[in-house]
Amino acid sequence: MCVESFGPAEAAAAMESFMALTKTEVLASLERVESPDGQPLPKTGTLSDIIVSDGKVFFSITVDAAVVNAWEPVRKRAEAAVKALPGVVSVMIALTAERAAGAGRAGAPPQRPQPGATSPAAAVAAQRAQGTVGVPGVDAIIAVASGKGGGGKSTTAVNLALGLRDLGLKVGVLDADIYGPSIPKLFAIKGRPQTKGGTRLIPMDGYGLKVMSIGFLIEEETPMIWRGPMVMSALTQMLREVEWGELDVMVVDMPPGTGDAQLTMAQQVPLRGAVIVSTPQDLALIDARRGIAMFRRVNVPVLGIVENMSYFLCPECGTRSDIFGHGGARHEAERLGVPFLGEVPLHMEIRERSDAGLPVVATVPDGPHAEIYRGIAARVRNQIAAGAGRAAPKIVIEA
Numbered sequence: 104m105c106v107e108s109f110g111p112a113e114a115a116a117a118m119e120s121f122m123a124l125t126k127t128e129v130l131a132s133l134e135r136v137e138s139p140d141g142q143p144l145p146k147t148g149t150l151s152d153i154i155v156s157d158g159k160v161f162f163s164i165t166v167d168a169a170v171v172n173a174w175e176p177v178r179k180r181a182e183a184a185v186k187a188l189p190g191v192v193s194v195m196i197a198l199t200a201e202r203a204a205g206a207g208r209a210g211a212p213p214q215r216p217q218p219g220a221t222s223p224a225a226a227v228a229a230q231r232a233q234g235t236v237g238v239p240g241v242d243a244i245i246a247v248a249s250g251k252g253g254g255g256k257s258t259t260a261v262n263l264a265l266g267l268r269d270l271g272l273k274v275g276v277l278d279a280d281i282y283g284p285s286i287p288k289l290f291a292i293k294g295r296p297q298t299k300g301g302t303r304l305i306p307m308d309g310y311g312l313k314v315m316s317i318g319f320l321i322e323e324e325t326p327m328i329w330r331g332p333m334v335m336s337a338l339t340q341m342l343r344e345v346e347w348g349e350l351d352v353m354v355v356d357m358p359p360g361t362g363d364a365q366l367t368m369a370q371q372v373p374l375r376g377a378v379i380v381s382t383p384q385d386l387a388l389i390d391a392r393r394g395i396a397m398f399r400r401v402n403v404p405v406l407g408i409v410e411n412m413s414y415f416l417c418p419e420c421g422t423r424s425d426i427f428g429h430g431g432a433r434h435e436a437e438r439l440g441v442p443f444l445g446e447v448p449l450h451m452e453i454r455e456r457s458d459a460g461l462p463v464v465a466t467v468p469d470g471p472h473a474e475i476y477r478g479i480a481a482r483v484r485n486q487i488a489a490g491a492g493r494a495a496p497k498i499v500i501e502a
Contacts (some may be wrong), residue, residue: 124190126153129160132184139173144181149174151333156321157295158192160185163333165199174198192298197336238342241275241350243375243487245406246368248357248394255411256380257285258457259447260356262473263378264312265464266480272351275306277341278316279368280358281334287318291460295319304345310465315345339371352487369401375487376406378444381432383410391432395439406486407442408432409479412449442486445479447472 130153136144144150144164151163164181166174178198185194238244247260261276268274278286287293290309296319297305306313317337347353355374357365368374377398381391395405410432436443447453453472456463464473 124155124158124160124188126155128188129153129155129162129185132188133181136177136181136184138177139170144177154321158190159195159320160191160193161195161321161337163197163199163336171198193302193304195337195340197333199333199336237373238347238353240348241353243351244353244355244368244372245375245483245487246279246355246357246365246377246398246403247380248365248377248398249359249380249391254359254380254382255447256359257289257356258453258462259378259380259409259411259476260354261286261289261309261457261462262464262476263480263483264352264354265310265462266473266477267352267354267484268311269464269468269477270480270484272484273349275313275315275347275350275353276309277353277355278314278318279338279341279355281317281337282358284316284318286314286316286356289457289460289462290314292319299346302344304341306345306347310462313347313350315341317341338368342372352484365397366401369398369403374403376404378406378483379408379441380411381408381435382412383432391435392439395441404486405439405441406483407444408436409444410446412447415449442482444482445475447475447479 130145133144133150138144138147138149149164149166151165154161164174164178175198178196182194182196185191185196247256247263249256257278257280264274264276276286278284286309290307290312292307292309292314294307296307296315299305304315306315307319308314355368357368377394379391379394391408395408398405433443433446450472452467452470453463456466463470464476467473
């Protein structure tokens with residue numbers, strides 16, 4: 104439902120219905136949906152908290168893994184019941200399964216990591232053998248990750264994407280940090296995505312990039328109290344139910360750590376590789392090692408390491424200070440046999456512009472920091488091309 108396509112009276116009525124939609128109305132519609140044993144769905148104890156925001160409805164149904172197949176028709180009936188409510192724009196219902204304590208794993212055993220499958224070409228081949236399915240129209244998907252929060256991963260992801268754009272590529276950005284989405288602020292994007300056909304979201308525009316984040320669908324201060332399976336469902340929908348169009352590269356800003364989001368991306372889409380962002384100090388490098396080990400374990404090639412906040416140049420006197428140490432990420436890259444992609448300084452301009460939604464590559468394209476990010480983007484592009492078995496284009500970056 105696109106309000107802008109209505110006349111003034113219809114748009115006003117639609118907006119009133121958005122505002123009127125409540126959690127109580129959603130629960131009332133679900134009373135007419137029966138569980139496999141005939142109970143009204145809200146009385147089964149399987150529902151999570153229901154989030155209603157601007158006509159968008161989110162919740163999950165959690166059942167025992169042994170009966171999950173019997174509950175999929177219930178999920179579909181619940182989705183249809185909620186969609187029928189006036190003012191509903193979209194519905195996201197995740198069916199999540201939990202095993203009872205001590206229950207064995209159903210299905211085939213997990214595959215063991217393949218020894219030696221750490222080069223880009225070998226890792227991509229291993230993913231294809233495992234049957235992961237790409238996003239239609241998207242040539243390459245790369246993850247930007249770190250082992251911990253606060254290291255500038257999201258700022259790096261945004262400026263990397265803009266650097267790839269400056270190399271002539273068509274680029275999209277997916278914010279996979281469900282619990283703490285940063286991309287809307289870094290691009291200063293306001294408003295909600297429109298829908299196509301009432302079922303597919305149209306990504307927002309950020310300096311010529313196609314951008315999608317859960318932050319566009321909820322209020323900024325709404326807590327996302329979701330279990331892992333619902334996070335995975337949300338990620339899957341933002342990958343496959345968004346009109347991405349034709350993209351050369353999708354840059355995925357991952358949440359910190361090595362949890363559900365990373366595993367979902369690795370298992371459900373053929374990631375061309377991962378960029379690891381770390382600050383130089385030993386504590387951060389420990390977490391970066393975990394991130395590299397996790398991606399290698401799931402056969403995702405590591406495209407390289409970026410050392411963020413590498414050094415500080417005093418804006419008054421030009422004195423350099425290695426606040427977090429220096430060169431740790433470069434040494435770690437050499438030790439682990441992965442490319443070192445570059446150093447990004449700790450600088451007020453990068454921080455201030457990021458906070459204001461004015462990333463330096465887009466707003467100060469001729470500055471030294473934009474040049475650094477474009478250099479990193481060029482190295483990432485070369486790694487992507489090498490992993491796909493294609494020759495990398497000759498890339499010239501003007502000083």
